[in-house]
Amino acid sequence: MSGGPPPCPSTPEVFAGIDIGGTTTQVVLCTADLTVVGGSEVPTPAARGGGAMVGTALDVLRRLLDEAGFRLAGVGVGAAGVVDARAGRVLVASDSFHDWAGFPVTATVEGALGVPAFLDNDVNAFLRGEATKGAVAGVSHVLGMTLGTGVGGALWVDGTLLEGPHGAAGEIGHIPGFGDLPCTCGGRGHLETLASGRSIGARYAERTGRHRTAREVAEAAVRDDADAVAVFEAAGTAVARALLVTAGLMDVTTAVIGGGVSRAWPLLAPLIRAALAAEPPVSGHPIRLVRARLGSRAVAVGAASRARGELGAAVPGRA
Structure with missing residues (x-):
């Protein structure tokens, strides 16, 4: 795992969180209460394949x-794309990644480090981070949404991530219902066609x-550029429609929003x-809109939280 003698049992134990994104890779070390005690960000060698990443x-x-x-207890990995969390593999990845789909992420990490490893979709990890150590910590029902190059979503229900079958x-x-524009996934009329960073520019x-x-475009909207304002109004x-759909189907009325587009939060x-x-939602309960707090570390912290939860680590000060 590292050079030098192995750590003694009294060495502080940490959980590692890794966020492998298309541009950068973020690594953090977290204590059992998810306090970040070390971290670093480096460019992702996406063109060199899964092994290099x-x-x-x-x-x-x-x-x-x-x-x-520190003594490493376990590792969580958040990865862009569709993942099989149980098998620890990436199933589908964008064309910005080379030889990423099918890559055995957790097996590779476990083989290299000798500790358990767990894989999450990056948006699931984002929500897990914000719900355990971020802006919605302690809230039992939350929709997480990332407005970045694309638009991602995840659900936190009864204090745990809802993955679905x-x-x-x-x-x-x-999901469709937002017009008829073509989406990067091959569908039409998806929320991503209006609210992602790429789509706002388009x-x-x-x-x-x-x-x-x-x-x-956000800067232009602040300067009262009518076209920029119209684009952001549509986004x-x-x-809002997506939040209302979620509230109607799931009775979830708290939403935490992150991603690059959320930097234009005042707008x-x-x-x-x-x-x-x-x-307003049919329940009569207004939707609470929350800005993500953990910033660029949200996915990595959420990945570390996944490892902590899977390994049943005791959290100091909690019964």
């Missing part, structure tokens, strides 16, 4: 352990002929809330 994460993890002298529970970004380009990033209204949140006010 996991190998890079393991190199970072070994270095963090060597520097801090096929691992796709909460995937609000890819919708602005369609209106103006000018190609801008979602951040630049906010679409997100986006009022638009979502205005749309929600126009049509």
Whole structure:
């Protein structure tokens, strides 16, 4: 696992969380109460394949352990794409990853480190992190939504992640009913076509002929660019509809939102809330909209939380 003598039993125990994204890989070390006691971020070698991606994460993890002298109890990994959490494999990945689909993530990590490893979809890990150590810690029912390059969703029900029989529970970004625009997944009219960072840029380009990033469109909206405002109004209204659908089907009225688009929170949140006010949930309970707190570490912390939960670690101060 690392150079030098093995740690003695009295050495503090930690859980590692790894977030393997298309651009960067984040590694954190967490105590049993999920306090981050070490972390690092490095570029993801996505073009070099699954072995290189996991190998890079393991190199970072070994270095963090060597520097801090902690004893590793287990590892959680959050990965973009569709995953088989039980088998510990990536099932489907975007074309930005090479040789990632089918890669045996947990078996590779366990073989290298000699400790149990667990795999989650990155959005599930994001919600797990926010629900155990972040903005919605202690809330029993939550919809998690990430507005990034795409739109991801996950559900926290009765204090645990609801995966569904096929691992796709909460995937609000890819249900139809939001127009007729083509989605990156091959479907049409999905929430992602209006509310993802990629789509915000595309919708602005369609209106103006000018190609801008979602951040630049947000900056233009703040300057009262009418086209930019219209694009963000459409995104906010679409997100509100997704929240209302979830509230109607699942009676879940708390939503935590993260991802790159959420950096425009002062612009986006009022638009979502205005749309929600126009049509409240059938239950009569207003939807509580919460901004994610853990930032870029949410997925990694959630992955560490998965490892902690699977291994039944005792949390200090909790009965």
